[in-house]
Amino acid sequence: MVTQHEPTDPQVDQQVKKLIDRILSAEDAKASHTQADDEYAKNAQALDAGGSNYTEFDGDQFELAQRHALRRVAGLSTELEDVTEVEYRQLRLENVVLAGLWTEGTVTEAEHSLRELAALANTAGSTVLDGIIQRRHAPDPATFLGRGKAEQLADVVREHGADTIIVDTELAPSQRRGLEDVCRVKVIDRTALILDIFAQHAQSKEGKAQVELAQLEYLLPRLRGWGESMSRQAGGQAAGGAGIGSRGPGETKIELDRRRIRDRMAKLRREIKGMKNARETKRARRRRNQVPSVAIAGYTNAGKSSILNRLTKAGVIVENALFATLDPTVRSAESIDGVAYTLTDTVGFVRQLPTQLVEAFRSTLEEVDEADLIVHVVDASHPEPEAQIMAVRQVFAETQIADISELMVFNKADAADPLVLARLQRKYPQALIVSAASGEGFAQLEAAIAQRLPRPSVHLDLLVPYTDGDVVHRLHSDDTEILTETYEPEGTAMTVLVYPQDKDNYLSYVR
Numbered sequence: 001m002v003t004q005h006e007p008t009d010p011q012v013d014q015q016v017k018k019l020i021d022r023i024l025s026a027e028d029a030k031a032s033h034t035q036a037d038d039e040y041a042k043n044a045q046a047l048d049a050g051g052s053n054y055t056e057f058d059g060d061q062f063e064l065a066q067r068h069a070l071r072r073v074a075g076l077s078t079e080l081e082d083v084t085e086v087e088y089r090q091l092r093l094e095n096v097v098l099a100g101l102w103t104e105g106t107v108t109e110a111e112h113s114l115r116e117l118a119a120l121a122n123t124a125g126s127t128v129l130d131g132i133i134q135r136r137h138a139p140d141p142a143t144f145l146g147r148g149k150a151e152q153l154a155d156v157v158r159e160h161g162a163d164t165i166i167v168d169t170e171l172a173p174s175q176r177r178g179l180e181d182v183c184r185v186k187v188i189d190r191t192a193l194i195l196d197i198f199a200q201h202a203q204s205k206e207g208k209a210q211v212e213l214a215q216l217e218y219l220l221p222r223l224r225g226w227g228e229s230m231s232r233q234a235g236g237q238a239a240g241g242a243g244i245g246s247r248g249p250g251e252t253k254i255e256l257d258r259r260r261i262r263d264r265m266a267k268l269r270r271e272i273k274g275m276k277n278a279r280e281t282k283r284a285r286r287r288r289n290q291v292p293s294v295a296i297a298g299y300t301n302a303g304k305s306s307i308l309n310r311l312t313k314a315g316v317i318v319e320n321a322l323f324a325t326l327d328p329t330v331r332s333a334e335s336i337d338g339v340a341y342t343l344t345d346t347v348g349f350v351r352q353l354p355t356q357l358v359e360a361f362r363s364t365l366e367e368v369d370e371a372d373l374i375v376h377v378v379d380a381s382h383p384e385p386e387a388q389i390m391a392v393r394q395v396f397a398e399t400q401i402a403d404i405s406e407l408m409v410f411n412k413a414d415a416a417d418p419l420v421l422a423r424l425q426r427k428y429p430q431a432l433i434v435s436a437a438s439g440e441g442f443a444q445l446e447a448a449i450a451q452r453l454p455r456p457s458v459h460l461d462l463l464v465p466y467t468d469g470d471v472v473h474r475l476h477s478d479d480t481e482i483l484t485e486t487y488e489p490e491g492t493a494m495t496v497l498v499y500p501q502d503k504d505n506y507l508s509y510v511r
């Protein structure tokens, strides 16, 4: 009883073929506007130029034969010499072929998903050689792609001499093994890829610890799998020997590694908790000082850091890469009417964020959580800005962030299609259109921020004796608005607006 998932409809097949052609066609990609697309096209072009030209030279044959062998994931062996190193980081993704399933939605959505995967792969430092999408109702439980398509994928991998397949989803350990068995190269899933990017980019101690924890969490249930592929490889030479005897020590080894990993995870958790407290204290200090805060949030690569830089002239890293920013950065800024506030740059959002990373992400969300205003940056030059808005809003909805006032900003107006801009403007009439590149729309953006910053709202009528000059001095700070100030025989008479939290400091001077 064989269940046939793959639709046999030749039209669908044709459509998929066309889609793949389109993804790989240089012409098409040249016309597209994102740089990631260009990158992808470049790789595809390189592929067209000679990806499958093998020479008669014998040496190549040997190399080819080697390539056909299943490569072990460097650093993923169960023999972790030192788990503190998280060798998983050293995963070298070089020449990769992408594979995705088109299970729902339109063909364009499936295509964009694969393009995003290509951009992620580029960010991780690999060269994308090819991409394959299969139309299928559900992933194959054994090999992710259907058996037939998996074999086709193996051919593609062989033709290009790719060393890695990246799959556009999170694979079950058994699926990864199944696909590796068919294709004979290492298979990475989207989760591992994103974890790798985070590991490469994390800067702060807390960020690094969180990513390491996430990697170990990902690794732990997969340890057995790696152990098995290793013994399977050893089986080539020691075929007969891989019996009862060789099994015991292997199992013990895995158990041992598991325990070491668990210990390491516990240690990391303790450390992170400590660092969290430190961050908490810092934030509490900011809160006490009553500086209004604005958080810049949005999909990865939307231009959040560029906007922060333009607003504050801070030199925050801007890169055409996904997840250039991994640690929330706080800068001080001043509104056009002189109210001091803090501006926080945050980690970009991405669809299907690996669950292991949600905790790491939470530190960013905490910063957003406490903000008085969220500037939600959207890349208007992206092919699907609405989908990105939805992905971000979904995260907002799942947290308390939903209640915070949100200022939607469409960035990259210089590069966006005017028709798309018009459509977005119609759908989001309150939103602003800006360009961090040209500065267009920034006057309006600064005005909108100033207008939405919380203001001191408690009206006080004070008489401060001349002996308490420091109080007058304090009232002249950024946190207070002074309406009138006159000098009377008993002291300075002031009518002021203060933040509610500051009121108690001045109650003894109220007349």
Ligand SMILES: Nc1nc2c(ncn2[C@@H]2O[C@H](COP(=O)(O)OP(=O)(O)OP(=O)(O)O)[C@@H](O)[C@H]2O)c(=O)[nH]1
Pocket: 299, 300, 301, 302, 303, 304, 305, 306, 307, 317, 318, 319, 320, 321, 322, 323, 324, 325, 326, 347, 348, 349, 411, 412, 413, 414, 415, 434, 435, 436, 437, 438
């Ligand atoms: N054409 C154009 N490009 C822009 C604009 N703003 C940003 N970019 C580019 O978009 C890319 C991403 O910018 P970043 O500011 O790093 O984006 P981000 O949202 O901070 O990205 P992550 O931190 O990676 O999530 C960079 O290549 C920028 O140069 C803009 O207004 N117009």
Ligand SMILES: [Mg+2]
Pocket: 304, 305, 306, 317, 318, 324, 325, 345
């Ligand atoms: Mg950034």
